[in-house]
Amino acid sequence: xxxxxxxxxxxxxxxxxxxxxxxxxxxxxxxxxxxxxxxxxxxxxxxxxxxxxxxxxxxxxxxxxxxxxxxxxxxxxxxxxxxxxxxxxxxxxxxxxxxxxxxxxxxxxxxxxxxxxxxxxxxxxxxxxxxxxxxxxxxxxxxxxxxxxxxxxxxxxxxxxxxxxxxxxxxxxxxxxxxxxxxxxxxxxxxxxxxxxxxxxxxxxxxxxxxxxxxxxxxxxxxxxxxxxxxxxxxxxxxxxxxxxxxxxxxxxxxxxxxxxxxxxxxxxxxxxxxxxxxxxxxxxxxxxxxxxxxxxxxxxxxxxxxxxxxxxxxxxxxxxxxxxxxxxxxxxxxxxxxxxxxxxxxxxxxxxxxxxxxxxxxxxxxxxxxxxxxxxxxxxxxxxxxxxxxxxxxxxxxxxxxxxxxxxxxxxxxxxxxxxxxxxxxxxxxxxxxxxxxxxxxxxxxxxxxxxxxxxxxxxxxxxxxxxxxxxxxxxxxxxxxxxxxxxxxxxxxxxxxxxxxxxxxxxxxxxxxxxxxxxxxxxxxxxxxxxxxxxxxxxxxxxxxxxxxxxxxxxxxxxxxxxxxxxxxxxxxxxxxxxxxxxxxxxxxxxxxxxxxxxxxxxxxxxxxxxxxxxxxxxxxxxxxxxxxxxxxxxxxxxxxxxxxxxxxxxxxxxxxxxxxxxxxxxxxxxxxxxxxxxxxxxxxxxxxxxxxxxxxxxxxxxxxxxxxxxxxxxxxxxxxxxxxxxxxxxxxxxxxxxxxxxxxxxxxxxxxxxxxxxxxxxxxxxxxxxxxxxxxxxxxxxxxxxxxxxxxxxxxxxxxxxxxxxxxxxxxxxxxxxxxxxxxxxxxxxxxxxxxxxxxxxxxxxxxxxxxxxxxxxxxxxxxxxxxxxxxxxxxxxxxxxxxxxxxxxxxxxxxxxxxxxxxxxxxxxxxxxxxxxxxxxxxxxxx
Ligand SMILES: Nc1ncnc2c1ncn2[C@@H]1O[C@H](COP(=O)(O)OP(=O)(O)OP(=O)(O)O)[C@@H](O)[C@H]1O
Numbered sequence: 001x002x003x004x005x006x007x008x009x010x011x012x013x014x015x016x017x018x019x020x021x022x023x024x025x026x027x028x029x030x031x032x033x034x035x036x037x038x039x040x041x042x043x044x045x046x047x048x049x050x051x052x053x054x055x056x057x058x059x060x061x062x063x064x065x066x067x068x069x070x071x072x073x074x075x076x077x078x079x080x081x082x083x084x085x086x087x088x089x090x091x092x093x094x095x096x097x098x099x100x101x102x103x104x105x106x107x108x109x110x111x112x113x114x115x116x117x118x119x120x121x122x123x124x125x126x127x128x129x130x131x132x133x134x135x136x137x138x139x140x141x142x143x144x145x146x147x148x149x150x151x152x153x154x155x156x157x158x159x160x161x162x163x164x165x166x167x168x169x170x171x172x173x174x175x176x177x178x179x180x181x182x183x184x185x186x187x188x189x190x191x192x193x194x195x196x197x198x199x200x201x202x203x204x205x206x207x208x209x210x211x212x213x214x215x216x217x218x219x220x221x222x223x224x225x226x227x228x229x230x231x232x233x234x235x236x237x238x239x240x241x242x243x244x245x246x247x248x249x250x251x252x253x254x255x256x257x258x259x260x261x262x263x264x265x266x267x268x269x270x271x272x273x274x275x276x277x278x279x280x281x282x283x284x285x286x287x288x289x290x291x292x293x294x295x296x297x298x299x300x301x302x303x304x305x306x307x308x309x310x311x312x313x314x315x316x317x318x319x320x321x322x323x324x325x326x327x328x329x330x331x332x333x334x335x336x337x338x339x340x341x342x343x344x345x346x347x348x349x350x351x352x353x354x355x356x357x358x359x360x361x362x363x364x365x366x367x368x369x370x371x372x373x374x375x376x377x378x379x380x381x382x383x384x385x386x387x388x389x390x391x392x393x394x395x396x397x398x399x400x401x402x403x404x405x406x407x408x409x410x411x412x413x414x415x416x417x418x419x420x421x422x423x424x425x426x427x428x429x430x431x432x433x434x435x436x437x438x439x440x441x442x443x444x445x446x447x448x449x450x451x452x453x454x455x456x457x458x459x460x461x462x463x464x465x466x467x468x469x470x471x472x473x474x475x476x477x478x479x480x481x482x483x484x485x486x487x488x489x490x491x492x493x494x495x496x497x498x499x500x501x502x503x504x505x506x507x508x509x510x511x512x513x514x515x516x517x518x519x520x521x522x523x524x525x526x527x528x529x530x531x532x533x534x535x536x537x538x539x540x541x542x543x544x545x546x547x548x549x550x551x552x553x554x555x556x557x558x559x560x561x562x563x564x565x566x567x568x569x570x571x572x573x574x575x576x577x578x579x580x581x582x583x584x585x586x587x588x589x590x591x592x593x594x595x596x597x598x599x600x601x602x603x604x605x606x607x608x609x610x611x612x613x614x615x616x617x618x619x620x621x622x623x624x625x626x627x628x629x630x631x632x633x634x635x636x637x638x639x640x641x642x643x644x645x646x647x648x649x650x651x652x653x654x655x656x657x658x659x660x661x662x663x664x665x666x667x668x669x670x671x672x673x674x675x676x677x678x679x680x681x682x683x684x685x686x687x688x689x690x691x692x693x694x695x696x697x698x699x700x701x702x703x704x705x706x707x708x709x710x711x712x713x714x715x716x717x718x719x720x721x722x723x724x725x726x727x728x729x730x731x732x733x734x735x736x737x738x739x740x741x742x743x744x745x746x747x748x749x750x751x752x753x754x755x756x757x758x759x760x761x762x763x764x765x766x767x768x769x770x771x772x773x774x775x776x777x778x779x780x781x782x783x784x785x786x787x788x789x790x791x792x793x794x795x796x797x798x799x800x801x802x803x804x805x806x807x808x809x810x811x812x813x814x815x816x817x818x819x820x821x822x823x824x825x826x827x828x829x830x831x832x833x834x835x836x837x838x839x840x841x842x843x844x845x846x847x848x849x850x851x852x853x854x855x856x857x858x859x860x861x862x863x864x865x866x867x868x869x870x871x872x873x874x875x876x877x878x879x880x881x882x883x884x885x886x887x888x889x890x891x892x893x894x895x896x897x898x899x900x901x902x903x904x905x906x907x908x909x910x911x912x913x914x915x916x917x918x919x920x921x922x923x924x925x926x927x928x929x930x931x
Contacts, residue, residue, distance in 0.1 A: 119794050119845070120787060123564035124748045126769055132755070134763045137408045137551040139191045141737040143174035150177055151366060152206045155246035160202075163242060170195035170736070171407045177203050180381060183368035185399035187305075187391070187541060188383045190407040191551040192731025193707070193738075196383045197236060200225075200301050201243055207299070207369030208273060209247040217251040217271035220296035222373055225276040226320060228307045230256040230678070231685045232705040236303065237276045250274065257281035258678025265289050279308060279316035286323050294324040295331035298373040300398075304704045305382040306724070309390040321398055328376055385731060386550060386724045392541050404540045408551045549761045550727045556734035560744040561767040562751055565842035569797060570790040571772055572717060573606060575743070576695055578775035579713050581665045586693035589713040592729050594821040596673035596699055598718070601814035603671035603697040605807075605848065609796050610779065612664030662779045662796055668694030674701045703728045707735060716744040718818070719753055719833055721826055723760045743767065749837035756832055794848070801848035809859065815847040816860040 146167055147157045160166045169177075172190035179186050180203040190196055204223050208215065215222070225240075227233050233256035240252035253272030255264050257280060264281075269291045275282070285292045300321065302308055308317050365371060372379050380398045382391060395402055552558070563571045572591070579587040593599050607613065670688045672681060688696045689708050696702065703725060714733045720726040726744070733740030744764070746753060754764055776789035783789035801811045823835035840853040849856060 183372040185402040193735030553734040594718040595817040672698040753832035797848040
């Protein structure tokens, strides 16, 4: 790339000053210091502020440091202070100095109006890392069957067709719904966007509607659905509302937090049958709302189970499980009910209208699940596209004789814990009895689906409920099929070509070695009970976790783009323009960033620069925000008071492109993160769902479960904290077999992260970066080439970021939060996402900043609101824990380990706060050190 230097004038025409590129560039270099400390310490050789943009020989003696330009005739007291500041820098330390320095920044830039960019200098080379022949795991999305094939109420089928437009069953629905209707505990793993929500919601409605006499809203909470985020709770609640349309007596309800507790209490008092909520809020009501009672809860569903556990919600989840058990136990001891039961046994006359007669049970109750709802039992369903050890452990604690449903091809498995040999031996009598019984008409799985050699011994009996066992395909690893049976990333050779042809050639070779679906023979060996403690369920889950192979929809085209640090921001602008502006069909994209500060800053900056609208800079705690729930729009009228008075002189005339202005584009920007006020968060979510096109910039709070229609591009601006996070982010596109694209930005130093993903059988292609800036020419038509257009855009970004103290503060805060986030990547990925490899000066450029890292850190440190503690905590704190009698800590899996603790805090940091440790903690640590 050419070494480009361009003087761009903004607002005023100023004669370009002589500028020695070499000097200026070298002056802009910062010496690298391995461990960045962002506590205001100087971590890099600082370039004196007053040298910026001036033709100064840096090797001149220090005593001859040139002064600021001599104040003009209209010199103000501020000018004098600035001059004093530059001459006597040493005597100003701390906040005051920083204040003056910021004023200097803003004022200097307004005066000169000239911007010098070195975007294309000293960038590291972009490595071409090629693509390895990875055979991705795939899942068949649709099962080729219809809802009428399920044994469910015809009104439900009609409702699905007419109101939801759904006819064909998805694979996970076809496999899981019959098992759930049997009342079995189920763990479901299926790829993103594969219809898991309907897979559990539909049978739950089916089980509840069949209860006779019909239940009503006062009849208690029969089902509890726990999800990790508010948006997902709303989305799930909306699906339930649609599904209960034919069964008006069933009432779903939502407890998602952020709303007034009083209103939620009233809703609970009014009564509901299906409760959907976030764990924190449900627990809050368990503590404070008497009317919340789980005595009649027959079904507990934990959606995104792995996320619920790694977000630090594990205690809340454990408390909900405990509360259900306690409430059910408490209700069991009912002397009146016991007396009634005794009376019933002693008399033939069954006069109790609430309990269905034997005859009724036989004829009306089609599904075991309805019986579960009528009994004291509890069914538990865990779901996720990805599994972790913690989920396995939770399954061990909360489930009885569970079934594991995994829908990925080649290992499609329905592993039933009751397939255990010793269970069969112990239940031989029952088995014979069951085998002699005629098979139910609507057997959950048809013979044709079972892809292994079924023997008589496999037709097992449900230990708990005496049902004919659900059969399915075997998991290859359960039967000692070694890893080489399927091609893995590890075993594959490098393929330099990234063409699909090359890829498929290698694939074909690999495929020819082994069949796609492994046929497995089950040996009929009798094993002593002691040697066979682990059930098939546990073996299958364990092997799925150990393999740690991830599945993504095959309809998503996954690529990565290696972008040098300084070019990241302009490249992002370019992709947004290409996808949402130049794309005639209109595109809808989601951009994932690491921290909420980044989300706020980038969405406002990009909107301001590309649309030409002045975005009012938000202050903390919602001050200065636009009307709640509205997409940010130009608000020039209200903007005067917020911007620095000197800005008004330097308004860019967008119509006069000779002045270096950009052509404004029509673009809808949305932003979403966990610290937004509830109403705003919900409104943004709803508006983005309804929008035909636009950009949503968000944290990982939007990575799980969200089902936004027509999202055709997911861009990971910051690398994910794990391969699992990668999967869920990408999963926001290509849902329900729709076509989608996913791009991940990587720094040259991060390129090998792709290999880590390939190990998990994720296949990505490297995008060609040479043309990526081309779309910027549409907003800077006077630029001679794409690189010059990029410089024009970068200049405008920098100009905006330095146009007021508020902008500067926000930019610096975003930058600092990102650096902190970066140094907190979990150990497992740190070898590829290594903070030591960062060039912090270049990173500042990616935030449209021109200061040295030390200045940025000092500015952030001195911001008054940085002393506030993060408000949107997710975890239950020890004090709150103590206040919760009857909810003892439940230890789940390896959650005591340091690694997972680090991960938890990391995830929380990424979504809900700046990643800064709470200040109290830091102060305590300091005090300890001083002692
Ligand atoms: N049988 C079906 N036919 C067509 N579309 C369906 C069907 N079932 C569900 N869908 C649609 O598929 C989309 C994805 O469903 P859902 O949100 O339940 O996926 P998911 O597996 O829970 O994804 P994630 O793992 O990301 O949470 C939704 O838009 C839903 O309406």
